[in-house]
Amino acid sequence: MSISKIFFICALFICSNLNAQYQIKELTTQKGVSIRAMSVPSEKVIWASGSRGMVAKSTNEGVSFEWMQVKGYEKRDFRAMHAWNDQEAILVAVAAPAIILKTIDGGASWNKVYENADTSMFLDALQFSDENHGTVIGDPIGGHLFILSTNNKGATWVQMPNDYFKSDLNNGEAFFASSNSNLIHIGKELLFVTGGLSSRLWKNGVAEALPLLQGTSSTGANSIAISPNQKNIVIVGGDFSKDQLATQNIVGYQKSLSKKQISWNQLALSNPNGYKSSVEFIDNNRLITCGTSGVDFSKDKGLSWETISKAPFHIAKKHPIKRGAYLAGSGGRISFVEL
Numbered sequence: 001m002s003i004s005k006i007f008f009i010c011a012l013f014i015c016s017n018l019n020a021q022y023q024i025k026e027l028t029t030q031k032g033v034s035i036r037a038m039s040v041p042s043e044k045v046i047w048a049s050g051s052r053g054m055v056a057k058s059t060n061e062g063v064s065f066e067w068m069q070v071k072g073y074e075k076r077d078f079r080a081m082h083a084w085n086d087q088e089a090i091l092v093a094v095a096a097p098a099i100i101l102k103t104i105d106g107g108a109s110w111n112k113v114y115e116n117a118d119t120s121m122f123l124d125a126l127q128f129s130d131e132n133h134g135t136v137i138g139d140p141i142g143g144h145l146f147i148l149s150t151n152n153k154g155a156t157w158v159q160m161p162n163d164y165f166k167s168d169l170n171n172g173e174a175f176f177a178s179s180n181s182n183l184i185h186i187g188k189e190l191l192f193v194t195g196g197l198s199s200r201l202w203k204n205g206v207a208e209a210l211p212l213l214q215g216t217s218s219t220g221a222n223s224i225a226i227s228p229n230q231k232n233i234v235i236v237g238g239d240f241s242k243d244q245l246a247t248q249n250i251v252g253y254q255k256s257l258s259k260k261q262i263s264w265n266q267l268a269l270s271n272p273n274g275y276k277s278s279v280e281f282i283d284n285n286r287l288i289t290c291g292t293s294g295v296d297f298s299k300d301k302g303l304s305w306e307t308i309s310k311a312p313f314h315i316a317k318k319h320p321i322k323r324g325a326y327l328a329g330s331g332g333r334i335s336f337v338e339l
Contacts, residue, residue, distance in 0.1 A: 022297065022308035022309070022337055022338075022339065023337065023338075024295070024308075024309050024311065024327065024335045024336070024337045025335055025336050025337070026333060026334075026335045027058075027062040027063075027065065027326075027334045027335055027336060028056065028058075028062075028064075028065040028067075028332065028333075028334050029331050029332050029333050029334075030054060030056070030067055030331070030332025031331060031332065032051075032052060032331075032332075033050050033051055033052055033054045033330075033331070033332035034050045034051045034077075034314070034329070034330045034331075034332075035048050035049065035050040035056075035314060035315065035328035035329060035330075035332060035333070035334065036049070036050050036077075036078075036079040036080075036177065036178065036179060036180060036314050036315060036328075037049045037050065037078065037079055037080050037081040037126075037179070037180040037315065038081075038180075038315055038317045038326060038328050038334075039081050039082050039083035039089065039317070040083075040317050040318070040319065040320060040326060041083045041084055041085055041086075041320075042085065042086075042320060043061060043319075043320050043321050044058075044059055044060060044061050044086075045057075045058065045059055045083065045085060045086045046058040046061070046062055046065075046326060046334070047081060047083040047089055048081075048328050048334055049078035049079075049080075049081045049091055050077065050078060050079070050328075050332070051077045051078075052069065052074060052075070052077075053069050053070045053073040053074040053075065053076050053078065054067060054068070054069055054070075054078075054332070055067070055068045055069075055070060055078065055081075055089075055091065055107055056068075056332070056334065057086065057106070057107060059086050062326070062334065062336060065334065066107075067332075068107045070091070070101065070107075070110055071110075073093065073099075073101070073110075076093040076094075076095075076099070077093060077094050077095065078091045078092065078093050078094075079092070079093075079094045079124070079125075079177040079178075079180060080092035080094075080123065080124065080125050080126040080136070080177070080180040081126065081180065082126055082127070082128050082134065082154075084131070084153075086106055087103070087104060087105060087106045088102075088103065088104050088153075089102070089103050089107070090102045090103075090113075090126065090134075090154045091110070092123050092125075092126045092136055093123065094122055094123055094124070094177050095121070095122055096116075096117065096118065096119045096120070096121045096122070097115055097116060097117045097118075097121065098114070098115065098116040098117075098118070098121035098122075098123050098138065099112060099114065099115050100112070100113050100114035100115075100123075100136065100148075100154070100157060101113065102154050102155070113154055113155060113156065113157065114148065114156075114157040118141065120139075120141050120142075121138060121139075121141070121146075122138055122139040122177070123136055123137070123138040123177075124137050124138055124139065124175040124176065124177040124182065125137050125175065125177065125180045125181065125182050125183055125192075126180060127180075127183050127184060127185060128185075129185035129187075129188075131153065132150070132151055132152060132153050133149070133150065133151050134149065134150045134153075134154055135147060135148070135149050135183060135185070135190060136148040136149075136157065137175060137182070137183050137192055138175070139174045139175055140169050140173075140174060143169060144162045144165075144169070145160075145162075145165050145169060146159070147159070147160040147164075148160070164205050165202075165205040166205045166206045167200075167202070167205065167206050167207035169194075170197065170198035170200075171197060171198070172196045172197025172198060172217070173194045173195075173196050173197060173198040173199075173200065174194060174195065174196045175192075175194060175195065176195050176220070176221075176222045176237075176240075176277070178222045178223070178240075178277040178278070178314060178315075179222065179223050179277045179278035179314050179315040179316075180315065181222075181223040181224065181225065181278050181279070181280075181315070182194075182221065182222060182223060182224060183224065184224055184225070184226050186226060186230055189203060189204050190202075190203075190204060191203050191204075191224060191233075192224070193210065193220075193221035193222075193223075193224050193235055193237075194207075194220065194221065195212075195214065195219060195220020195221050195222065195237060196214070196216075196217055196219070196220050197214065197215055197216070197217070198214055198220070199212045199213075199214040199219065199220030199221045199237065200221075201221070201224075201235065210235065210251055211248065211251055211266075212235070212237050212238070212248050212249065212250075212251060213237065213238055213239050213245070213247065213248040213249065216239070216241075218239050218240050218241040218242075219237070219238070219239045220237050221235050221236070221237040222236060222237040222238075222240075222276065222277045222278070222291075223235065223236050223237070223276070223277060223278045223279045223289075224279070225279045225280050225281050225287070226281065227281045227283075227284045227301075228281060228283060228284055229284050230255070231254060231255045231284070232252065232253070232254050232255070232267075232281075232284070232301055232302075233252065233253040233254075233264065234250065234251075234252045234253075234269070234279050234281070234287060234289075234301075234302050235250065235251050235252070235279070236249060236250050236272070236276035236277075236278070236279040236289050236291075237249055237250075237275070237276065237277075238274065238275035238276060238291070239275055240275050240277070240291075240292065242275070243274050243275035243291060243292045243293045244273075244274045244275075244293055245274060245275065246271045246272065246273050246274050246293075247271060248271075249271055249272065249274070249275060249276055250269050250270075250271055250272060250276070250279075250289075250302065251266065251267075251269070252266070252267040252269045252301070252302050253265060253266055253267060254267055267301075267302070267303075269301075269302040269303060270302070270303060270304050270305055271305070272289050272296035272298075272305040272307075273293055273294055273296055273305070273307045274291060274292075274293025274294065275291045275292060275293050276289045276290060276291040276293070276296070277290065277291040277292070277314050277315070278290050278291070278313075278314065278315045278316045279316070280316045280317060280318050280325060281318070282318050282323055282324070282325060282339055283323065284301075285299060285300060285301055286298065286299055286323070286339060287301070287302055288316045288318075288325045288337075288339065289305075289316065290312075290313040290314070290315070290316045290327055290329075291312070291313070291314070292312040292314075293310075293312070294307055294309050294310040294311060294312065294313075295307070295308050295309040295311065295313060295316075295327065295337070296308065297339060308337070309337075311329075312329055312330065313327040313328060313329040313333070313335070314328060314329045314330070315327070315328050315329070319336070322338065323338065323339050324336060324337055324338040324339050325337055325339060
């Protein structure tokens, strides 16, 4: 056998092993449904939601899924959700009228807990900081940020006053409802990221510029994640209209304590492949990020990345116990990858 043939076989063997190392296992599909939100409240329970009023639920760690279409909301797109267990969950629909639904019987019925008929409404994301306190963020209304909060597990919602925000929105600055992950809580502090003509990181109502692609309606930050030890923040985005463009699509920060004051220092992270709509810490060092450009993985807090799949996904959520993540996207695809 020639040396060239031996080299080719060895290279093929190495590539095959790399692909096998991060095998993405498909768990379920649903034709015509785009999934933008997932919630994994426990080792066994997985919820997902998306277009056509569809919701998926598994109570056996993804071995099987029950698909439900919310009656009366068959044309709505549920791009944000949160679940406490296999019985209690909340759905948020984009576009007008703005609605928030809650179930306490596993999805058999849904109660409307919020509605706003303003035709400008577009709710983007939902996050809970603890069992009772949650935040919904929406596109600007009348030039002002629109944020709802609850302190009773989503039973009722109130709008935050405009004077809470110390920074003003820039022209063309808004949010992307791409993966229900553009806001996080750090204790009592609320952080969220904007995109569009201007892309910024907001911390308790004060905004600072992000070094990400921006300037058009398809650019900017899409997702923010914090490490379990709350020492590192990573933000991803890019340009979803040019999803193979791998420049200015990530920024990271590390917490430091100097003179008894906490500050966040920007890190020099390498770029994952292309536009990314979701980023998630698996542990304090490992991250997964995904988008229509594929799935990338980092073992060193985002300092370097490797592409583990070219398959498009909208959202990634870590497994509560295992070192791995669920992925979801178009075609109602929900998958799992061990990391």
